[in-house]
Amino acid sequence: MSGILVPQVPLEKDESVVSFAIRIARKHVDLDVQEFLHDLQLPLQDLLFGKRSAMSTLSVVTGIDCETLVVHQPERLQARQFRFRGHEFSSSFLGGTRTAYCPHCLLEDDGQGDGQRVARWPWLFKAVRTCEVHGCALQFAAKTAWSDQMRNLQTLAPDARGLHRLVDQSDLRPPSPLQTYVLRRLRGKHTSAPWLNSQDIEQAFRASEMVGVLAGWGAKQKLGGFNDQDWEDAGRLGFAVTGEGETGIRALFFDVLRSVELRHGKAGSHTIFGFFYEWLQFDKTGRDPGPIRTILREFILENMAVSPGTDLLGEEVVKTRRHHAHSLAVKFNLHPKTVHRAFVSRGLISSEDPDRMTGMDTCEADVAEELAGELQRAVPVAKLPARMNATRPQVDMLLREGFLKPLDSGHRILTQVLRGVDAREVDCLLARLTNRAAHVSRATAGQVPIPQAAQEAKRYSGDIVRALIAGELHNVEIIDGTEGYLALLLDPSEVLSVMPRDTSHLPLTKRAAAEQLGVSLTALDLLLGLKGNTPLIEWVEDRLPGPIKVRIRQAEVNSFRQRYVTLGELIQRDETNHWVVVGKLRAAGIDPVQDPKEIGVYLYDRLRAIPVPS
Numbered sequence: 353m354s355g356i357l358v359p360q361v362p363l364e365k366d367e368s369v370v371s372f373a374i375r376i377a378r379k380h381v382d383l384d385v386q387e388f389l390h391d392l393q394l395p396l397q398d399l400l401f402g403k404r405s406a407m408s409t410l411s412v413v414t415g416i417d418c419e420t421l422v423v424h425q426p427e428r429l430q431a432r433q434f435r436f437r438g439h440e441f442s443s444s445f446l447g448g449t450r451t452a453y454c455p456h457c458l459l460e461d462d463g464q465g466d467g468q469r470v471a472r473w474p475w476l477f478k479a480v481r482t483c484e485v486h487g488c489a490l491q492f493a494a495k496t497a498w499s500d501q502m503r504n505l506q507t508l509a510p511d512a513r514g515l516h517r518l519v520d521q522s523d524l525r526p527p528s529p530l531q532t533y534v535l536r537r538l539r540g541k542h543t544s545a546p547w548l549n550s551q552d553i554e555q556a557f558r559a560s561e562m563v564g565v566l567a568g569w570g571a572k573q574k575l576g577g578f579n580d581q582d583w584e585d586a587g588r589l590g591f592a593v594t595g596e597g598e599t600g601i602r603a604l605f606f607d608v609l610r611s612v613e614l615r616h617g618k619a620g621s622h623t624i625f626g627f628f629y630e631w632l633q634f635d636k637t638g639r640d641p642g643p644i645r646t647i648l649r650e651f652i653l654e655n656m657a658v659s660p661g662t663d664l665l666g667e668e669v670v671k672t673r674r675h676h677a678h679s680l681a682v683k684f685n686l687h688p689k690t691v692h693r694a695f696v697s698r699g700l701i702s703s704e705d706p707d708r709m710t711g712m713d714t715c716e717a718d719v720a721e722e723l724a725g726e727l728q729r730a731v732p733v734a735k736l737p738a739r740m741n742a743t744r745p746q747v748d749m750l751l752r753e754g755f756l757k758p759l760d761s762g763h764r765i766l767t768q769v770l771r772g773v774d775a776r777e778v779d780c781l782l783a784r785l786t787n788r789a790a791h792v793s794r795a796t797a798g799q800v801p802i803p804q805a806a807q808e809a810k811r812y813s814g815d816i817v818r819a820l821i822a823g824e825l826h827n828v829e830i831i832d833g834t835e836g837y838l839a840l841l842l843d844p845s846e847v848l849s850v851m852p853r854d855t856s857h858l859p860l861t862k863r864a865a866a867e868q869l870g871v872s873l874t875a876l877d878l879l880l881g882l883k884g885n886t887p888l889i890e891w892v893e894d895r896l897p898g899p900i901k902v903r904i905r906q907a908e909v910n911s912f913r914q915r916y917v918t919l920g921e922l923i924q925r926d927e928t929n930h931w932v933v934v935g936k937l938r939a940a941g942i943d944p945v946q947d948p949k950e951i952g953v954y955l956y957d958r959l960r961a962i963p964v965p966s
C-alpha cells in the first residue's frame with residue numbers, strides 16, 4: 353500500500369492515534385486494524401506504544417503531519433516509561449489495562465459522521481475520571497482478551513441501548529480540579545499552581561492524591577480498598593491543599609501531628625504519618641515522589657525529635673533539630689518527667705501541664721540540650737550549703753535575692769532537681785565574690801565572715817553581697833586553704849562606711865525609750881511584756897539585721913508618759929525622797945497601778961499622783 357488514502361479520514365479532536373488507525377482501517381479497506389497494519393508492515397505494538405516509526409508510517413498514508421499524530425498518542429520510551437507532549441511519566445500515570453469511555457460521547461459518535469466511535473487520548477490517563485464535555489463519570493471496560501489493548505470502543509463498549517442505560521445511571525459531576533490541572537498541563541495551557549508546576553506532572557498528580565487521602569481519611573488509612581470514587585474524592589481534597597503549595601501542605605501536616613495524642617512521647621514519624629510516610633519512605637518503584645518528600649522530611653525534622661543516623665525519607669539525619677522530653681531524657685540519662693516539667697517551666701513548649709506529656713511537644717534541640725546540661729549539673733538546694741560552704745539561711749538569702757537562680761524560674765513547686773541550681777551558676781557566683789579577695793596566711797584582726805559582718809555592721813547580708821560583687825569592698829580576705837562563701841572575711845567597719853544608713857526615721861531603741869521613760873532596761877522589758885507578763889507598752893519588731901529586735905514608737909512612749917508617772921519623777925518634783933513621796937501618796941489613797949514587784953517600777957496614774965506631793 354502506498355500513497356495517501358483518499359478520501360481522507362479526519363483525525364478527531366483529542367483522538368488517540370490507535371483509535372484513528374482503527375477508523376481508517378474500517379473506512380477505507382473495511383479491514384480489521386490488525387490486517388490493515390499488516391498491509392502497512394507496521395507492527396501493532398509499535399502503534400500501541402506510539403513509536404515514532406509508526407507515527408511516520410501513518411503520516412505517510414494519511415497525509416497528516418507526523419508531529420500532529422505524535423501529540424495524540426503517548427509514546428513508550430522503555431519498560432513502564434512513557435512520554436507525551438513533553439512530559440515523561442511512568443505507566444502508573446496511565447489508566448492501566450482497562451478502557452475508559454464516556455457513554456454520552458460514544459452515543460454522539462454513533463449518530464454522526466461515519467458512525468464510528470472515537471477513543472479520546474485524555475481517557476488514557478488515570479487522572480481523568482470525568483468527561484470534560486458531558487460532566488459524567490467515565491465508564492470502564494475491563495480487558496478480557498489480548499486484542500482489548502487496542503481499546504476498540506466499537507467492540508469494547510456496549511451497543512447504543514447499553515450506552516443509553518449507562519447514561520441514565522450515570523451521576524453528573526464537574527471534572528475534578530486535579531483532572532483539569534493535569535489536562536491543562538498536558539495541553540500546554542497555563543496552570544496557576546506554582547508548587548505543582550515546579551515538579552513533573554506525575555509527581556504533581558500523585559502528591560495531590562496522596563495528600564487528599566491524608567486530608568480526608570487520616571494517616572491510618574490503608575490504600576488497598578480504595579475504589580474509583582475514593583480516588584476521585586481524594587484528588588479533589590488533595591488538589592485544594594497542594595494547589596496552595598507548601599503552606600497548605602504544612603498546615604495539613606500540623607493537623608495530622610496535633611490529632612495524634614500519645615501519652616508516652618515515643619511516637620515516631622512512621623506512626624504519625626502512617627501510609628503517607630510509607631509511601632515516601634518505602635516506595636519500591638524507584639520513582640522520585642518529588643518535592644513532597646522534602647516538605648515532609650523538613651516538617652518532621654522541624655517538629656519532631658529524630659535521632660542522628662536515622663534514615664529519614666531517603667536521607668540520613670545528621671543533626672537532631674528538635675527534642676521532646678523523652679528523646680532528651682534518653683540522650684542525657686534524665687527522667688522524662690523532670691525534663692517535661694523543665695520544658696513547661698521554661699515555657700519551651702506550648703503545654704502548660706507539668707504532669708502530662710504528649711510526646712508531641714518539642715522544642716529546639718540546641719536549647720533543649722543546654723537545659724539538659726543544667727539539669728545534669730543541678731545541685732539540690734539542700735546540698736547547696738555544703739557545696740558552697742555557706743549556712744542554710746545564707747543560701748536562702750542568696751536564692752531569695754536572686755544571686756542564685758533555681759532551674760525552675762516559674763512559681764510551681766516541681767521536682768527536687770528543678771528547685772536546684774546549676775552547679776556552673778554556683779561556681780560563677782563564688783568566683784565573682786572571691787575574685788578580688790586577698791589570699792592571706794592569717795586573717796587581719798577583726799575580719800569576719802559575711803553573716804557576722806552583717807550583724808556587726810547592722811546591714812543586710814544581701815546588700816553586702818551586692819557591694820562585694822560591685823567591687824565596693826576592698827578589705828576582703830581569704831585564708832589560704834579555705835574556700836567558699838564563709839571563707840570570705842570582711843571588715844565590718846568598712847561595711848559600715850561603704851554602706852551608710854540613716855536610722856533616724858526608725859522607732860526608738862529600748863535604751864532610748866528607757867531613758868525617756870526614766871526606767872531601767874529590766875523594768876522596760878517587763879513593761880513591754882517581754883517576760884511573759886501583760887504589756888503596758890506596745891513595741892514593734894525591728895526587721896533590720898543586727899541584734900536590735902525591739903523598737904518602740906515615740907508616740908507610744910508619749911502616750912505612756914501622759915497616762916503614768918514613775919516614782920522617780922515624783923521624787924524629783926517633790927525634791928524629797930522615796931519614803932516621803934510614797935507616804936504622801938499612801939495618805940492620799942493612791943497606790944501604784946501595778947505591783948512594783950511585777951513590773952520592776954513604781955508606776956502611778958499621772959493625773960491622780962502629780963497633784964499630791966505639792
Ligand SMILES: [Zn+2]
Pocket residue numbers: 454455456457458483484485486487
Ligand atoms: Zn462525554
